[in-house]
Amino acid sequence: MNILALDLGTSSVRGLVLDADARPLPGALARRRVRLTVGDDGAGTLDARRYLACFVECLDELSAAGHLRGVELVATSAQWHSVLPLDAAGEPLGPVLTWLDTRPEPPAGVTGPADAAAFHQRTGAWWHRCYWSVRLPWLRDRAGSTVARFTGLVEYVFAELLTQAPMSVSQASGTGMLDLSTLGWDEEARALAGVEPGELPELAPAGWRGRLRPGPARRWPDLAGAGWATPVGDGAASNVGSGCVDAGHAAVTVGTSAAVRLLQRMPAHAPLPPLPHQLWRYRVDHDHVVTGAAYSSGGNLFAWANRELRLPSGAALDAALAQIPPGGGRPANVRFGGDRPPGRAPAGSGELRGLGFGTSSVEILAGLMAGLCELVADDLALLEHTVDRTVEVVLGGGAVAASPWWRQAFAARLAPRTVAHQRNPEIGATGAALLASGRVDDAVALGGIGRTDDHPSPTTSAGGGRPYPS
Secondary structure: OEEEEEEEOOOEEEEEEEOOOOOEEEEEEEEEEOOOEEOOOOOEEEOHHHHHHHHHHHHHHHHHOOOOOOEEEEEEEEOOOOEEEEOOOOOEOOOEEOOOOOOOOOOOOOOOOOOHHHHHHHHOOOOOOOOHHHHHHHHHHHOOOOOOEEEOHHHHHHHOOEOOOOEOHHHHHOOOOEOOOOOOEOHHHHHHHOOOHHHOOOEOOOOOEEOEOHHHHHHOHHHOOOEEEOOEEHHHHHHHHOOOOOOOEEEEEEOOOEEEEEEEEOOOOOOOOOOOOOOEEEEOOOOEEEEEEEEOOOHHHHHHHHHHOOOOOHHHHHHHHHOOOOOOOOOEEOOOOOOOOOOOOOOOOOEEOOOOOOOOHHHHHHHHHHHHHHHHHHHHHHHHHHHOOOOEEEEEOHHHHOOHHHHHHHHHHHOOOOEEEEOOOOHHHHHHHHHHOOOHHHHHHHOOEEOOOOOOOHHHOOOOOOOOOO
């Protein structure tokens, strides 16, 4: 049995084919970059129709090359927090709001949950601009037409292809409106959002499998009999793909953005342990949760520095960074994109300090990298308090895969903890495949974890390419 693993991210759409043991088949990868529209006003949006077109192009490419033959299961890692208003015909009434968008504000006169602490314990989230309880009324006011219902980006894409496209409990938890214990929409969150039950997506039961509609099945006949598993939030999938599937191992993932997370088994309807105010908690599936913190900055820090600071490239950049001690560089506040919840700093809150006429662009880059390490270290300590133990850390994601210096900076800041590096660049897709095939416990045995200082950076590889991929 082969598995088609999809990764529906903020900066790209990817599809790759894995064997039954979640190992990539040679050459069976298709990728399309997507255009994230970012504005000085805090906007962070995607065009839903164009995103769908990129997704279709990936499937067409894999199909044309014969890579979809033998695929029996489709697994998906998808961005959390996205939301899209639809009209009665299911057409978008504007762009997709992504996690990066900091514009939504609560309606005038609405004061939030009656008991903010209890709301946080039930939903794992806060009454915050990142979540649907604030986003939906804000979007409704700006839609320009009557909103029939709201959906996430992955549900919009799947609704165009499958006979049904319910929302997984994992994706629903990312809305901040799911009761994590009962696995139903939280009534107080729904009231704050000002929506009726029919305006929210249907929730998928455990074990749900989707099927292609007749038209798409004719277009991709090799997928006509495949079962489509419910999508899992990208952070949860990355934990599994990193092999961090117990309370003793935390995943630090740096792609476009970054996060630190701890996965634990907590079946539906079982009592949930107390959640510190500074941390969120989302569902992985009906049997597991992931607890952690996220940041709007990650590989996008390098992208900004590379664009604006005229950094050296390739071996020259590696050599220049090697002259700076791990964790060195100029002090920086890396909140360029604002805070992720529960913080409320707006986009444009980043700072660079200690600059002089002798400051180099590489010193600024190193300071940005070290600044993210500091944020992660603080929240990792909070996570450890929830399990009353020191954890081991596994670094993953395209940005740290491309930078030995960044891996070493994390290892230095997180010491004396053991810090390893997951070499697999497709941890989200791999994790989604393991979840869909019911093999979460096998993630630890997959291998691919090495030292934080091994492997040359892709910036030095022949053929060039974009360094520090997301």
